[in-house]
Amino acid sequence: MWCERIGLWLGTWEGEYLGQRAVWVRLYDSGRDLLPLHSEAAEAEIARLRALLSEKGLAP
Numbered sequence: 001m002w003c004e005r006i007g008l009w010l011g012t013w014e015g016e017y018l019g020q021r022a023v024w025v026r027l028y029d030s031g032r033d034l035l036p037l038h039s040e041a042a043e044a045e046i047a048r049l050r051a052l053l054s055e056k057g058l059a060p
Contacts, residue, residue, distance in 0.1 A: 008035070 001010045009028035017024055017037075027035045036044065053059070
């Protein structure tokens with residue numbers, strides 16, 4: 001469902017959150033891409049920084 005007020009889609013997503021697998025309500029951007037939760041965004045940033053360190057020959 002499109003939410004004009006916030007400019008985002010509201011939809012369902014099936015996956016694990018806080019150790020529970022279920023269908024959850026999640027936000028999607030205007031291109032219908034899932035917006036990451038804070039924990040998902042943090043994990044992605046950690047992975048990016050580890051790759052950058054590795055690329056430069058430094059151990060994370």
